[in-house]
Amino acid sequence: MMFPDFPHTNKQGVSYLSAKEVLQYLNDYADHFNIHPFVKLRHHVKKISPMGTQWKIEVIELEANREHTYMFDAVIVCNGHNSKPRFAKIKGIEYFKGRQLHSHNYREAEVFRGLRTLVVGAGPSGLDMTFELATVTDTVVLSHHTDYASKVGFPPKVILKPDLDRVTPDGSVMFKDGSLMEFDLIIHCTGYLYTYPFLAKECDITVEDNYVSPLYKSVININHPTMAFLAILKHTPTFYVTDLQVRYFLHTFCNPSLLPSKQEMEAELLSKEHLKAEKGLRKCDYHMVGDDNVEYIDELCKPVGMTPIPSILLRIYFHGYERIFSDFKNFRYNFYRITDQDKFTVVDLREITAKPLEKIHSNPSCNAVQH
Numbered sequence: 001m002m003f004p005d006f007p008h009t010n011k012q013g014v015s016y017l018s019a020k021e022v023l024q025y026l027n028d029y030a031d032h033f034n035i036h037p038f039v040k041l042r043h044h045v046k047k048i049s050p051m052g053t054q055w056k057i058e059v060i061e062l063e064a065n066r067e068h069t070y071m072f073d074a075v076i077v078c079n080g081h082n083s084k085p086r087f088a089k090i091k092g093i094e095y096f097k098g099r100q101l102h103s104h105n106y107r108e109a110e111v112f113r114g115l116r117t118l119v120v121g122a123g124p125s126g127l128d129m130t131f132e133l134a135t136v137t138d139t140v141v142l143s144h145h146t147d148y149a150s151k152v153g154f155p156p157k158v159i160l161k162p163d164l165d166r167v168t169p170d171g172s173v174m175f176k177d178g179s180l181m182e183f184d185l186i187i188h189c190t191g192y193l194y195t196y197p198f199l200a201k202e203c204d205i206t207v208e209d210n211y212v213s214p215l216y217k218s219v220i221n222i223n224h225p226t227m228a229f230l231a232i233l234k235h236t237p238t239f240y241v242t243d244l245q246v247r248y249f250l251h252t253f254c255n256p257s258l259l260p261s262k263q264e265m266e267a268e269l270l271s272k273e274h275l276k277a278e279k280g281l282r283k284c285d286y287h288m289v290g291d292d293n294v295e296y297i298d299e300l301c302k303p304v305g306m307t308p309i310p311s312i313l314l315r316i317y318f319h320g321y322e323r324i325f326s327d328f329k330n331f332r333y334n335f336y337r338i339t340d341q342d343k344f345t346v347v348d349l350r351e352i353t354a355k356p357l358e359k360i361h362s363n364p365s366c367n368a369v370q371h
Helices: 019-032 124-133 238-254 262-278 290-304 311-326 354-362
Strands: 043-051 054-061 066-072 075-077 099-102 117-120 140-143 158-161 164-167 173-175 185-188 206-208 211-213 227-229 334-340 343-348 367-369
Touching: 117 124, 124 140, 227 238, 238 290, 290 311, 311 334, 311 343
Parallel strands: 075 227, 099 185, 117 140, 117 185, 140 158
Antiparallel strands: 043 054, 054 066, 164 173, 206 211, 334 343, 334 367
């Protein structure tokens, strides 16, 4: 959770930051680089359309309810992929008599005290909420199809179940194992949908089965190379990779000859799609990077002469990501220290007293890492 040109000022001896701390970091970044004057908040982008070699941007100024039109030479689409909730498709869901909620709208467990709760999905959000809800309810059921949920070490109140089969006419939920249970609440921890309602058809971008295409290097609109998309990838060190994506796009925008021909870009994209399909990936998983992070970062950096992410940071990222699923209950107690350019150590914060922790930060040869 850090851009390479602006180190964290966090001195609390933790590697895992809260949402508030990440927000503060972004605000500090904007202050430091004087970005605020260039940002128009409370504006709704109504439509983006290609106009010759430029882009027409139609915007609504919300507070004044006025429409404005701007012309730009380039567009970077940065609306991310965590805004439009994706709900599980459950046969017979119309029979369910309780309340449904997506993790996007979850704020705290207390408001659900005493409710018979079903959590659908065992990603990080699903695991987080299952732990929290177990503190305020008698029973929490987690429906999943993973091979790691059974190893997480949930409290006794948590019951693990396979995928849902359907909701029966009396409102009960049936699972794939044939068991039936009744619930007051279903929380869908089932991810999000990529959505670009502001892009005109002429932008030539499609979203099919939650896969955005055609993008070269997962960044550049092949049909209109002066349009870029940032941070649509998953399972990657987002802040660092997004920084590289921006720099890559700026290099190619200022020097278009760095890009291959449209036909070459299309051929490379098609080849990568075939490779993912051969690995058994569903189209909706094509934006997941995972083990291909090193290769992807090199593909961004080498053509334009950028310095890649230090390998030690990638190793820490992979270690931390693995820890989420191997020891979800305790991974946030891990404190990462870089001891040299090739090595890092992991310390359990519960085993450190205040005095030794102070020594860690007073040692200039040790760098703390924040996720």
